[in-house]
Amino acid sequence: MSLQVxxxxxxxxxxxxxxxxxxxxxxxxIVGFLGPNGAGKSTTMKIATSYLPPTxxxxxxxxxxxxxxxxxxxxxxxxxxxxxxxxxxMYVHEYLHFVCGLYKIDGARVKERVNEMIDLCGLTKEQxxxxxxxxxxxxxxxGLAQALIHxxxxxxxxxxxxxLDPNQILEIRKLIKQISQNKTVILSTHIMQxxxxxxxxVIVINLGEIVADDRLENLLNKKGGLNTIVVEWEGEITSxxxxxxxxxxxxxxxxKIFRITSESGIDIRAELFRLSAAKGLSLLSLxxxxxxxxxxxxxxxxxxxxx
Amino acid sequence: MIRIFAKEFNGFLHSLIAYLVIGVFLTxxxxxxxxxxxxxxxxxxxxxxxxxxxxxPYVFIFLIPAITMKSFAEEKKxxxxxxxxxxxxxxxxxVAGKFLAAFALVLVAIxxxxxxxxxxxxxxxxxxxxxTASVIGSYIGxxxxxxxxCAIGILASTLSNSQIVSFILAAFFCFLFYTGFDSxxxxxxENVLLIKQMGILYHYEALSKGLIDSRDVxxxxxxxxxxxxxxxxxxxxxxx
Numbered sequence: 001m002s003l004q005v006x007x008x009x010x011x012x013x014x015x016x017x018x019x020x021x022x023x024x025x026x027x028x029x030i031v032g033f034l035g036p037n038g039a040g041k042s043t044t045m046k047i048a049t050s051y052l053p054p055t056x057x058x059x060x061x062x063x064x065x066x067x068x069x070x071x072x073x074x075x076x077x078x079x080x081x082x083x084x085x086x087x088x089x090m091y092v093h094e095y096l097h098f099v100c101g102l103y104k105i106d107g108a109r110v111k112e113r114v115n116e117m118i119d120l121c122g123l124t125k126e127q128x129x130x131x132x133x134x135x136x137x138x139x140x141x142x143g144l145a146q147a148l149i150h151x152x153x154x155x156x157x158x159x160x161x162x163x164l165d166p167n168q169i170l171e172i173r174k175l176i177k178q179i180s181q182n183k184t185v186i187l188s189t190h191i192m193q194x195x196x197x198x199x200x201x202v203i204v205i206n207l208g209e210i211v212a213d214d215r216l217e218n219l220l221n222k223k224g225g226l227n228t229i230v231v232e233w234e235g236e237i238t239s240x241x242x243x244x245x246x247x248x249x250x251x252x253x254x255x256k257i258f259r260i261t262s263e264s265g266i267d268i269r270a271e272l273f274r275l276s277a278a279k280g281l282s283l284l285s286l287x288x289x290x291x292x293x294x295x296x297x298x299x300x301x302x303x304x305x306x307x
Numbered sequence: 308m309i310r311i312f313a314k315e316f317n318g319f320l321h322s323l324i325a326y327l328v329i330g331v332f333l334t335x336x337x338x339x340x341x342x343x344x345x346x347x348x349x350x351x352x353x354x355x356x357x358x359x360x361x362x363x364p365y366v367f368i369f370l371i372p373a374i375t376m377k378s379f380a381e382e383k384k385x386x387x388x389x390x391x392x393x394x395x396x397x398x399x400x401x402v403a404g405k406f407l408a409a410f411a412l413v414l415v416a417i418x419x420x421x422x423x424x425x426x427x428x429x430x431x432x433x434x435x436x437x438x439t440a441s442v443i444g445s446y447i448g449x450x451x452x453x454x455x456x457c458a459i460g461i462l463a464s465t466l467s468n469s470q471i472v473s474f475i476l477a478a479f480f481c482f483l484f485y486t487g488f489d490s491x492x493x494x495x496x497e498n499v500l501l502i503k504q505m506g507i508l509y510h511y512e513a514l515s516k517g518l519i520d521s522r523d524v525x526x527x528x529x530x531x532x533x534x535x536x537x538x539x540x541x542x543x544x545x546x547x
Contacts, residue, residue: 049393053546074395081393085386087314089321101310102394146390 001063002027002154002184003048008057010043010208017043019208020057025201027153030180032199033188036301040208041188042082045158048186049079061154075103078152082159084143088132092123092142095131096149103150117145121175137168141175148179155180157187161194173197192294206301219296228289229260231272235281245271256284311396311404312411315378319412324377328370332416335366340423354431355438356423360445360515364485364507367413367456372477374412375460376470378405379542384468398542402535406461413453417446440517448514451527452507456481458534465541484530485511 003025010018018040025031033041046052048059050070059066061073087095096114105113118127121141126134131142140160147155160176161169176187176198189195195202195216202219204212212219239251242258247266252259262268269286276283319325339346339362346358382388391401427437456477463477464470488506492499503509507530510523 046389051389051393051545071395071397074393077393079393081386081389083386085390087318087387088385089318094317098310098314099394101313102391102396104395 001025002029002061003186004060004063005044005048006058006060008044008047008059009055010040010047010052011055016208018047018054021205021208021210022057023203023210023213025184025186027184028182029201030185030187030199032195032202033186033205034190034192034195034202034297035188035205036190039205039301041205042158044205045079045156045186045188049077049156050074075150076153078147078150078155080143080147080155080157080160082162084140086131086139086142086146089130091130092118092127092134095142096145099146099149105150113149117149120148120179121145122171135168137164137171140164140168140172144172144175144179153184155183155185157185159188159190161189161191169194192297204297204300211300212296227262227266229262229269229272230285230287230289231258231260232256232284232286233258233276233281234284235279237276237279237281241275241279242272245275247271308400308404308407311391311401312407315405315408316411319374319408324374325412325415328374328412329416329419332366332370333419336363336420336423348427349430354427354436356427356442356445359420359423360449363417363449364452364511367453368478368481368485370416371409371413371453371456372460372463372474372481375405375409375457375464375477376473377464378409378461379464380468380470380473383465392545398539402461402539402542406457406535406538409457409460410454413457414450417449417453438517441515442517444517444519445515447519448511448523451514451524451531452485452511454531455484455507455527455534458531458538459484462534462538462541465538 001024005024006022008018008021009016021040021044033044035041043052047054048061048066050066050073053067062076064072064076066073087098090098093114096117097110100110100113118124121144123138123141123145126138131139134142144157144160147157157176161172164172173194176185180198187194187198199216201215202212203210233256237258239253239258242248242251242260245268247262247268248260249263250261260268260272269288272286273283319328336359340348340356340358344350346362348354348356348358379388382391424437424442428435431437459480460473460477463480464473466476467473485507488502489508492502492506495502504526507527510526513520513523
């Protein structure tokens with residue numbers, strides 16, 4: 001078990017940032033930590049890296065308690081904090097050497113290790129620059145390089161792609177995918193595609209509580225909320241006529257295209273076909289939209305706010 | 308600790324702070340000791356370095372907070388402190404590394420003034436007529452005073468994200484500990500000595516007579532230790 005969180009609660013003043021959450025992550029898993037801003041993702045990560053103490057509950061990293069054995073925990077974790085803080089006045093090499101020193105990497109291996117990281121993280125061209133003069137994408141690579149330099153067993157990345165442009169996001173994702181082999185990776189994000197692109201499993205957290213914890217496929221296939229069908233007809237048909245079909249809840253017309261939602265579990269496609277045949281209309285297209293991650297995210301994280 | 312020390316010291320060298328501090332200190336002291344007529348050794352005719360040792364602490368009251376104001380305030384602001392706290396370092400490593408780097412820089416600034424001593428040895432009439440013990444005692448006193456100021460500066464730096472606030476706090480507390488207690492003692496009826504002894508000046512003057520009294524040394528080291536311990540406590544308070 002790489003990471004075991006049990007009954008973790010963190011209270012800031014009167015605010016419950018994390019409320020009694022429990023989950024565990026197996027060795028080698030890539031887990032996406034998903035949730036709106038302020039859901040408690042960063043707080044959980046900060047506790048797991050021994051930066052903040054939990055109010056109650058415990059976190060074990062490879063069986064080591066983050067409160068009782070912080071030094072051992074810090075040695076086996078690679079952490080990229082949110083906003084990727086760096087010493088801007090240092091040079092890339094200098095900074096990576098410094099971090100090597102903090103992990104007490106054997107002096108003879110330091111140079112080799114730094115060069116490996118520079119290669120791996122694609123910093124070869126920028127390696128002799130000051131961190132200050134690097135673009136945000138390259139800074140993120142430096143941040144990843146420092147998190148990886150001691151070959152940690154557990155990698156914790158807090159919003160690794162926030163603030164990057166789409167190309168940089170793709171590059172960083174590729175990099176994360178590449179480095180995550182044989183490592184346990186926990187990354188937080190509020191971008192769904194990221195989870196889809198990188199993670200085996202997703203933990204959705206909202207208002208300090210876990211609202212979903214499942215493999216990505218299961219979450220996608222799970223019938224929940226409403227089905228949406230997009231249909232296009234040639235000829236005239238009105239919303240009222242459509243609503244006569246049992247199970248349809250809403251119809252939104254956009255020109256010739258109708259966006260029809262029905263209760264989950266009811267397949268209305270056959271009914272739609274029959275209706276159009278009866279009216280003598282040609283059906284141009286009929287497309288069922290699956291539950292996308294966005295919709296799941298929305299349904300999981302907005303329900304709680306209302307309650 | 309050594310890593311933090313090296314990083315901080317390199318940081319001083321990279322960012323011109325070191326050169327400014329050394330340059331300003333030596334220019335100021337050089338002018339006061341040798342050029343300005345009111346304080347110049349050449350004019351008042353006694354073969355000693357009183358000017359250096361009486362003005363030095365006042366220069367330090369401004370210079371040392373300028374060195375230390377960055378140490379934690381900037382790391383907090385940039386978020387890099389989180390980086391250090393999640394590396395396998397103890398809080399002591401961080402505090403001690405930063406303290407020693409600032410202290411080392413001050414020592415480097417003081418070091419060239421040893422030339423003043425040799426100049427006066429040569430200029431004295433007869434040659435070599437200088438109270439060497441007093442000069443050595445004064446140097447030790449000045450170094451211990453610098454250590455206290457550095458510790459105060461480091462503490463002030465943990466109290467705020469703003470370097471300006473840190474600077475002002477540090478300068479104020481350095482001043483308070485240097486002459487403040489001495490001045491306050493004039494209000495105290497019978498406890499004059501006790502209050503005087505709480506300040507740095509009393510011990511600094513005692514050391515500059517050339518008599519290395521263990522009480523003065525222990526005072527300086529414990530005050531430095533106290534401020535460093537407080538610093539560590541402030542940093543550790545994130546875990547409360």
